Amino acid sequence: MSTIDDRTATAARAGFLAIELDGAGWDGTGFGSPDGFASLAEAVLAAESAGFHVATFADSPRAGRVNALQRAAYAGPVTRTIALVPEVDTVYTEPFHVSTQLASLDYVSGGRAGWIATAAEFPETAAAVGRENVSGTALAQEAAASIEVSRRLWDSWEDDAVIRDVATGRYIDADKLHYVDYKTPEGFGAPYSVKGPSIIPRPLQGQLPILAPASIVGTGQVPADAVDAVLVTAPTPELLTAEIRDVRHRLGAAVAIVGELDVVLDARGQAAVERATGPVSGRARYVGSAADLVDFLEPLLAEADGVRLHPASLAVELDELARWVLPELRRRGALRAPVQDGTFRDLLGLPRPASRYAHPSTTAGN
């Protein structure tokens, strides 16, 4: 039987692996073909049975890409252990809707939901919703506001708000529901407020783990304590470890670090270098054999809390990763064991937080 200490100790040595399930991979097209969604279920199940801990779903405005949160939700009922983490924009979306949608994802996945909070400059999205284009430092400001609203709304129902008390006829205890009364700070581009409470009871995890690109987290941007993990990007595999150390130093130990890596493997009789023809992503790109990837990932998983792999072609790389890379990493003790029916917070070693609005009943003497 494992104890909390065992788990903490394991978490300290072994990392987790995430996989980006964007369509057929970054060199392919989206899930637009008639059987596209059967293959989405297949892909997420294949990732889960391969031992990936997290599946992520990209959502930048590009043709053929179905809403990421809905893809994650679709995967919820057919999976058991893999965390499901969509990208959701914070700039041009309604925080109240986003918060409800993410809490709902937590319910349909049994507490395995997370959120990659994105804030990028997309003039076409601004035009689509008739807003001024947001750029520069205002992007992180929008992200910080959206994250803060969601977190407050998730806390707005205390855990035991639904009481179903037949004697008093009360379904909920209204004292355990709270207005969040959020107002954007002074100097905010397009100010707004959100009253609350949430329309949905507190998510199963209490608070969903929130990830954001490291580039928008830190002083004057999204506060480090507003996120649970950051995604770290470097231009080359060689520079990734150094960047991870820098970010860790900058943000402190409380934030988990996830390294970002494009992966092109020798596969099906073709050399990786011949297959590495996709668009430039700006992420470090590993090109080579599965065996060498294991050697590359083992020390990286000791530096970072996790690594997110972006396969060149989902069908091809996922096969190779499942057969050669994950089993060997597990054998070497570099990978954390997936926890059956665990939450995403469990994977990240995060306790389930109390609602910020909850007043412990044992405050006697005050």
Add this chain to the structure above:
Amino acid sequence: MPQHSSAFTPSGTLQLGVFFQGVNSGTIWKAAESGSQTDFESFRRIAQTAERGLFAAFFLGEGLRLREHLGRPHALDVVGRPDAQTMLAALASVTTHIGLAATQNTTYNDPADLAHRLSSLDLISGGRAAWNMVTTDNAWTGENFRRGGYLDHADRYVHAEAFVRTAKAIWDSWAPDAIASDGTAGTAGTAGNWPADGAVRRVHHEGQHYTVDYTPRLPRSPQHHPVLFQAGDSPAGRDFAARQADVIFSAHPQFDAAVAFRADIIERTLRAGRPADAVKIMPASEFILAPTSAEAAEKKAWVRELQIGPQQAIAYLEQFWGRQLDGWDPDGPLPDIDPAVEETSETRGSGFHGAKAGELTAQWRQEAAEKGQSILEFVRAKAARSDASFVGSYSEVADTLADYARVGAVDGFNISPWLIPTGLDDIVNHLVPELQERGVYPTQYRGTTLRENLGLAVPDRAAAGEPAIR
């Protein structure tokens, strides 16, 4: 027999839908067999039971602000529900034929964003998505959104219609041959060129309330675009439905009212230049069934008792009196004091909202006195929407429904189960077979899309054209 316009031929069959209500006083939570309102298993159980019963659609409501009672969250009824489209996307992976309908507001969504998400649901479900279009205008709801309360009540259908036309233009923007049959048309490998050059029509809309300039990102689904449901009942709402909707989620389940409503909708639909049967009608309804009519009557009394208890009855009156009435005896007569407000509260989404409180409560006091009703009896009769109820033995109710089918009074019913998650079991196990025996209910799904299963025509892409206001 009532006569419809000669342009209309009854289909002779009925469809059923299920409305999983999230916030209401109709869903019983006090019974031992009552399950969770938020666990996914409740939703899966209802959706899969409905699909076993060949239901056309599974509906979810939308919450934008919690109901309040005397300035605090209303505590007595079922409350708290997941986001409709997120839940439906999850249900898409564990169902195969049932339609997945999301209630979504036109006031607190952006057209391009909502159209994209509904397209996503439609693609993810293989052409089973529907949008139940609703409007809101009040600033109280707006307090949860960036826009706040910005819409005049009179403007809401003008706004909604521009919204829907924009959504349709977005859904119809990809040419039928935008993607080759192998799903990899255009220049595979570069996502921006995935659809063939020039195969996507850009959508512009400039209106009073929003501006949209958008290149839609998703191809059409197997049913071309989501089915549109509409529930507004005012003349403006009916005309809006006649022009834009596929199905009306009506408030007229009683036979004569249903027949009259059908005639009115046929007229409006023809006037809008659409065929008489272009708009289907499915009233909201409640079924209380048992093997015999005596047992059904007993069950009804049990259901009403659990729906409206003493606290609910007092709270119901408090919303119209605008003051606390907790000293009043639920078994006694209605309060003889005056309301503390001029108009009844809007915060419970009541159908009486805006009524003159003094007149309404005086009228109710008189009505209850004449009928010899206590507070509890009066509220149970008033609040239970008994006019939407079908109560009886399976065969009695099947006979009644067959009459609706025969004259084409409605195209089906949208059932709100009073028990979650087992509330459809008796309907699917007993009523559906009786309806099938009478030849008025499908014995298999006609197709895999909601549009096919409802017998709706494929939307005409050319007719959709550009949004109305440029």
